[in-house]
């Protein structure tokens with residue numbers, strides 16, 4: 201941080217625009233994935249050790265909470281992927297006035313993925 | 322237009338506080354008009370800065386209701402629909418007093434980004450022929466109208482998170498010179514903007530682009546620098 205008083209720092213009023221929200225979603229989904237993906241694989245690995253455990257595991261995966269967790273992970277992945285593609289398009293394609301469109305497309309993609317997975321589960 | 326505006330104005334240095342004033346409201350009133358009214362009619366000790374009043378000099382930028390703006394061309398109607406204004410100095414710069422921010426580090430960073438032109442020709446040489454339609458000249462065109470107001474620097478969170486960050490305006494300036502075919506400082510300039518505080522530190526929040534009163538997009542220039550630095554690194558010329 202700078203040495204200046206925090207009373208004079210940027211708050212939500214300064215940050216309230218689409219690209220900043222897109223940045224926040226990208227950052228938070230990245231952090232959440234870094235935490236939950238290893239947990240997810242750890243749980244899978246544990247459950248797949250031995251057939252008896254597999255039984256338990258399969259019963260466990262029938263629970264709504266598990267479905268919700270899977271749905272959440274897929275939505276996080278979709279949001280992070282869309283956000284990453286948005287940044288690549290913005291920074292590596294010729295510059296144009298489309299960053300709000302890109303943010304909207306990324307949000308739309310995440311929403312569509314969320315609905316599709318919710319219907320499939 | 323009638324009635325009063327409730328205005329809170331930052332007083333003192335960084336550890337100061339807001340002071341409240343009531344200011345009569347007029348049609349077509351700018352935020353700078355409000356500050357000037359306070360200084361002329363209510364409290365002559367208020368310190369602030371402006372010069373041109375018409376959006377050219379870049380000296381009147383302040384934080385208005387939490388958002389960095391040029392105050393001479395910001396209408397009260399646009400930012401204070403409910404009749405309330407909160408006016409503070411620009412963020413991310415030391416406060417000299419009241420609404421006056423110390424711009425030194427902002428401009429020092431232009432120098433660190435090699436923001437000045439270095440040519441080889443003298444007055445005895447002819448003009449350089451640069452086609453206005455060329456890709457490089459158009460890249461310069463997109464960033465050259467900067468008035469050095471510091472709004473982007475104040476809007477950029479990366480500046481607060483990384484004190485070495487050169488910031489949007491300095492990097493955009495460097496980008497216009499990277500595209501200047503007459504300039505001879507370019508291998509050095511790319512090195513100057515490639516380090517820790519350089520273009521790679523930009524998080525592409527686009528707050529600078531969102532807030533620039535000249536509707537420039539420093540983010541576009543920074544993205545250009547990122548590509549140029551990457552290419553130079555791949556070629557081994559960095």
Ligand code: SF4
Nearest residue numbers: 477523524526527529
């Ligand atoms: S795009 Fe880069 S320079 Fe502009 S506000 Fe964001 S981090 Fe700062």
Ligand code: SF4
Nearest residue numbers: 467468470471473533
């Ligand atoms: S880029 Fe825009 S906001 Fe930044 S200093 Fe220049 S004119 Fe001001």
Ligand code: FES
Nearest residue numbers: 374378379381393
């Ligand atoms: S007073 Fe010159 S830009 Fe506002």
